Amino acid sequence: MRVGLDVGSTTIKCVVLDDRNNLIYHTYERHYSHIVEKSAELLRRVAERCGREAVFAISGSAGMGMAESVKAPFVQEVFATRVAANRLAPGTDVIIELGGEDAKILFLTNGLEVRMNGSCAGGTGAFIDQMATLLKMGAEEMDQAAQMAEKTYTIASRCGVFAKSDIQPLINQGAKPADIAKSIYQAVVNQTIAGLAQGRPIKGHVLYLGGPLTFSKCLRQSFDETLGVTGTCPENSLLFVALGAAFYAEESWDLLKTAELLEQRGMSETYRSQPPLFENQAEYDAFKARHAKATVPQADFPTDYAKPVHIGIDSGSTTVKVAVIDENAELLFTDYRPNQGDPIALLKTVLLGLYESHPKLNVASVTTTGYGEDLAKAAFHADFGVVETVAHFTAAKHFMPDVDFIIDIGGQDMKCFKIENGAISDIFLNEACSSGCGSFLQTFAQALGYDVKDFTKLGLFADRPVDLGSRCTVFMNSSVKQAQKDGASVENISAGLSISVVKNAIYKVIRASSPEELGRHVVVQGGTFYNEAVLRAFEKEMGLEVIRPNIAGLMGAYGAALYGMKKAVKGNHSTLLTEPEMRAFHRETESRSCGQCGNNCQLTVNTFSDGGRLISGNRCERPITGKKDDDRWNLYEYKRQLLLGYKPGENRRGRIGLPLCLNFWELYPFWHTFFTKLGFQVVHSPMSSRKLYLEGQGSIPSDTACFPA
Incomplete structure (x- = not known):
């Protein structure tokens, strides 16, 4: 009997072959970071079903440390894949394999050549999982949706964070989830080809392996269309590495003894650690009691309430928050929920609920803020819109008048404000990276099989939090994976991630040389600070006690309501849709290409039931005004025509091509002029376009050069 174990970054695969190499047992399951326990359990299961003596080998990206600990034979995964392909799919020219966090292209014709992703996990299964989470879909659901798509958008794939920056506006602007899903798969294809082909054409008999390609029909179709091939996803495509390990294995092992050895030796804890967040329960209790004092006053909100109220709406990247206050700035009502990719439908439900539960509702003002500020304002006829930095400052100042530093960490963004003499003197924002934000922790929690609240609680009393530094999400995947190999528990990984969020905020986003320069009266807000591990890590890193309001996640909505209260004219009513208008409200979205200039902006046109309209996705005012510019005053057009006016001269000494970029x-x-005078005929490349880029992306001999380089 032959047994092959493939321990990957997120899953574990096991195969059992009989003496004729027939597959008699196999399994494929997620290990949720419990690598040793899961492996031992699988070996016991195989021993019970098939017998305890077997020729045995381990493979996979997380299998090496485990194999070393029990002195078991280890087969490198690329080699294992090749062994399996030679046996099961002879004649294969190219293998494209996507795993949880790794991507590989194996060229088999004319000698083995391997292309592998290095430290970037963009375009892998983890990347697809992150994007599915953003769309509030499961992987299977996303694949089915993508097959119904009508168009694709351009989405970055090199990094999950950049991809989110492309996807979030599409969600907030009402783009169809099916179109976004299809675009994500196309982004994975582009990343794989641009990052891994490196000048070698992918042609001939192509084999698709690994979870993402096995489970997603749309991903396979996207590869076929882009490469111009008809690839094959073979039977047992998920098990090729495990099968290769089983085929290559030579030594006979006792599986039960190996399972026992694994549990005894496990993997020694060799990672770098840092001090725990709390030394004991008493320290934690004192911390909880101190933060329980920071509360915003609340007032009763009976059903017959008829006094004027002010409503603040914060339509964020991942959540929708609503706060209703009275004339004394006391909270009457709050609502906080995930936006599920459709913030407008959720807001309609909340606002209708307010009308229904309070028949005499007297709305004096409605103010919107956040990512979806313009959309929410246009849809429901809100009175004011306020930039979210101002909304958060307004709330913090109301709560703590002498505040001199505010840090707000949301789902995907981070805002920090320095306050001097009662005014914002400096603003720090995360521009491209969201590695210190809520979705960063949420993604890791889900990858390890936990709800984010349960996951972060695990870290509160961790004895040796992993020192993960303050790195990008994608690199952090590699760090967490390495910590798992080095024997770190889930508790210590959880604590380490919470500390990393804080270090990322202070040293990467704010770029502080020391915590002291940030201020001494600090208010922290945003949903991420409900996480006590992050809050504690922030206080320890700053060396001071901070204020976290009990409505930390609602401060944007509360600040918007306060802003509206100051701006509203006494006695006036809000322009908010009435209850009958709200019931009748619906919107339709349509995607179209502007086409009025070379940018070809992909517009999302939101049309509301009352005839109102909001156009988003435009990078200039042209789609809204409908005017075309007069090209006589267009310097860029003048320059372009000037360059295109240079015609190839006579070919006396040869022909030279110059890339026009x-x-x-x-x-x-x-x-x-230089080469023409020397007697060469000079030609240039055509105008750059997306089509031209996609045609040439596989020819770049580097995985670090981005378009247009």
């Missing part, structure tokens, strides 16, 4: 765009007149 980067510095050649600026210096083309010089080079054209």
